[in-house]
Amino acid sequence: MSLLYELRRLAPARPLTAIEAYSVAERQATLLLQLSNVTEAPVPSQVVSGLPFIKVAVRMPMASSGASKWIKPRWVVLLNGLEPPARQRFSLAHELKHVIDHKTSNGLWRPWAENPIARRRIEQLCDYFAGCLLMPRPWVKAAYCGGTQDVVELAKRFQVSPQAMQVRLLQLGLIEPYERCGSNDLYFRSASSSIELAA
Numbered sequence: 001m002s003l004l005y006e007l008r009r010l011a012p013a014r015p016l017t018a019i020e021a022y023s024v025a026e027r028q029a030t031l032l033l034q035l036s037n038v039t040e041a042p043v044p045s046q047v048v049s050g051l052p053f054i055k056v057a058v059r060m061p062m063a064s065s066g067a068s069k070w071i072k073p074r075w076v077v078l079l080n081g082l083e084p085p086a087r088q089r090f091s092l093a094h095e096l097k098h099v100i101d102h103k104t105s106n107g108l109w110r111p112w113a114e115n116p117i118a119r120r121r122i123e124q125l126c127d128y129f130a131g132c133l134l135m136p137r138p139w140v141k142a143a144y145c146g147g148t149q150d151v152v153e154l155a156k157r158f159q160v161s162p163q164a165m166q167v168r169l170l171q172l173g174l175i176e177p178y179e180r181c182g183s184n185d186l187y188f189r190s191a192s193s194s195i196e197l198a199a
C-alpha cells in the first residue's frame with residue numbers, strides 16, 4: 001500500500017465539514033511524521049521532498065510561492081527560489097496537501113473549483129496542514145510550555161517563519177489575537193462590570 005494512498009484514505013469519501021477537513025489534515029500530517037520516524041523539530045524537508053511520488057524543483061522567479069502538477073510518473077512541486085528557506089519549507093508542505101487532496105479537489109469539491117471563496121478555503125486548509133506537519137501540536141505545546149515563549153526563538157527551532165509560528169500559536173490557543181489586547185480588554189472589563197451592576 002503506497003504512502004499516498006494511506007494519507008488519502010484518512011479522508012472519508014464524502015464531502016467534509018470544515019472541522020472534519022481540518023481534523024483529517026492534522027491526522028494526515030501526524031501519520032506522515034510517524035511513518036517518517038521524525039520525532040523532534042525541525043522536521044526535515046526530506047519528509048516531503050524524499051517521497052517517491054514527489055519531485056521538487058526550484059524556480060526563479062515565480063509568480064507564486066509554490067505550485068504542483070502531475071507530470072507522469074510523479075508530482076512535480078515547484079518552489080519559489082527567491083523566498084527564504086523557511087517559507088520554501090512551508091510551501092513544500094502546503095503543496096503536498098494539494099497532492100493528497102487532488103482526487104477530492106477534482107471530484108467532490110469540483111463544483112466549488114471556480115468559486116474564489118472555496119479556493120481560498122482550500123488554500124487555508126493546505127496552510128493548516130503545513131502548520132501541522134512542521135509544527136506538530138504536542139511539540140509546539142511542549143516547547144512553549146517548557147519555557148520558550150519567544151515567537152522568533154520558536155520559529156528558529158522549528159525552522160519556520162515567525163509569521164507561521166505566530167499563526168500556529170494562535171491555532172493552538174497558546175496566544176491570543178492582537179485584537180484582544182489594549183482597548184478591547186478595557187472593553188471586556190467594562191462589560192463585565194456592567195453585568196455585575198445589572199445582576
Ligand SMILES: [Zn+2]
Nearest residue numbers: 094098123126
Ligand atoms: Zn495552494
